[in-house]
Amino acid sequence: MACTNQPTGPCPNCVEHALATAHSLIGLRYRRGGSDPKVGFDCSGLVQYVFASSCLLHLPRSATDQFAVGQEVAREDLQRGDLVFFRSNQGWHVGIYSGDDHFIHSPNRNDSIRVSTLETPYWKRFYKGARRLSAAIQPPPVIEDPPSSEERP
Secondary structure (H helix, E strand, O other): OOOOEEOOEEOHHHHHHHHHHHHHOOOOEEOOOOEEOOOEEOHHHHHHHHHHHHHOOOOOOOHHHHOOOOEEEOHHHOOOOOEEEEEEOOEEEEEEEEEOOEEEEOOOOOOEOEEEEOOOHHHHHHEEEEEEOOOOOOOOOOOOOOOOOOOOO
């Protein structure tokens, strides 16, 4: 069950639910453009899926657009559930911070969803920043069924 998004970010239960969901997907193969556990995930598809299914938070599809959402967070202030971003010659990359300098992500076509450390020289070199999801992120709108012909005037 999703919880209510609070002004300072998703509630702790939501963050833990999101991390549990992300952990349950470890080992699933990378899939370019993937955003569904049936086919696999790319990095931003994983993040979008995890927060939509766990917290009912609607995030943009691309890592670049996800970097514009939420509140900026200094590396030393990272909390579980924050999004961590990297930028290299290969483009943008995003993962979900899980604590103790670790993050869950879908790295590339030669790999599967896994936990990595921010201290790895590669990730350290290309670290771009982090964002904390906030109340500014709204769940997708609920579309109500149109009234039946008997209810119409």
